[in-house]
Amino acid sequence: MNLSTISRAIVLIIPILLVLNGCGRVVDPGKRGLRWRPLTEGLMKEPLRDGFYWRAPWNDVFEYDVRYQSFTEKVDVLTADDLSVTVQAAITMRPTAEEIYFLAQEVGHNWYQQLVRPQFLSAVRGVVAQYTMVTLPERSSEIGNKIEAVMVESLKGRHLDVYSVALSEIEFSKMVLHAIEQKQAKEQEKEQKEFELVIAERNAEIARIHAKGEGDSLRIRAEGEGESLRIRATGQSQAQEIITKTLTPDYLKFKLYESPNAKMIIVPDKLDVPIIVNPGADRPR
Known part of the structure; x- marks a missing residue:
């Protein structure tokens, strides 16, 4: 086969390929096709799935992507x-x-x-x-x-x-962001003040409880001391009363004479004032 023959074959094949290419259409995966026949039916209702479809050169196939x-x-x-x-x-x-x-x-x-x-x-x-x-x-x-x-x-x-x-x-916007920052700052400040108020109230409650405890302790101690003084005073009073009842003149005279350090006391019968005579430590009675 000479060169001229090959050239003539190519000249004949190219139009045929162009015609064949114009007589087919590929519908890609994920799409649907609609046949378009302008000289007869117009747009066909039946959707075409993916694949190759023959068509006349004056017809067409419209594709629609049906993927998300x-x-x-x-x-x-x-x-x-x-x-x-x-x-x-x-x-x-x-x-x-x-x-x-x-x-x-x-x-x-x-x-x-x-x-x-x-x-x-x-x-x-x-x-x-x-x-x-x-x-x-x-x-x-x-x-x-x-x-x-x-x-x-x-x-x-x-x-x-x-x-x-x-x-x-x-x-x-910047204005809105600034407003948000200010609001957050105020909310944080409010939360901080509320936290400080809670702490202050807790401390005050602790102080009240502590003060009440000290007050109760002092009251109990005072009541105890008062009761002790009352009991002591009652005992002293009762003792004094008993002693007073037992201190008769004869008993006092007896206790006076019984003491080794006693002085001679002469009491005239008709005088109320006693005469005390100290005979001296070395002189016998």
Whole structure:
């Protein structure tokens, strides 16, 4: 085979390959296809699964991705306390594979921008507006679930399947952050004062208990000493009374004469004043 023959074969094969290439279409995995026959039936209702499909050069096959896709939006919202925050929300969804014909007829390939996005922004603003600013981080999961419920309801019958909605980020303005810092500082100061008040009340209670204990101790001691003095005084009184009853004149005279250190006492019969005579220690009586 000479060179001219090869050249003629190539010239013939290339158009054939181009024609064959134009007569086929591949639907990729994770997608669905719709036949488009503009000269006869128009858009066909039956979805095509992944694979290779023959077609006439003037016909086509439109593909729709039916895998879950995530779309993220940054939304400026006002909270329940009228503070502006920026919320980054992500919605994960996909077209319903068996209903892509109706999706193509009603919306087309640009279904997120034309149909979903406006409703998604509205749902985010509406739900976040029900919460105060400080509760957004801790209740982000709850907020995401509420936004998802709103989107499922609003897209009902629109041939789309919503999988989830999540708040991935919450941005506060500098003014709001400063206000948060001031509020936290005041709350910490309040907590510190409350703690100090609790400590002071506890110390005061301890002091009251201690003072009451000392007071009770002093009272008991005073009552004991008083009782002791009363008993002692009663005993002394009773002893004095007994002694007084027993100190007769004859007994006193006896005790006077009995003492070896006693002096001679002469008491005239008719005198009330005694005469005391000291005979001296060395003189016999």
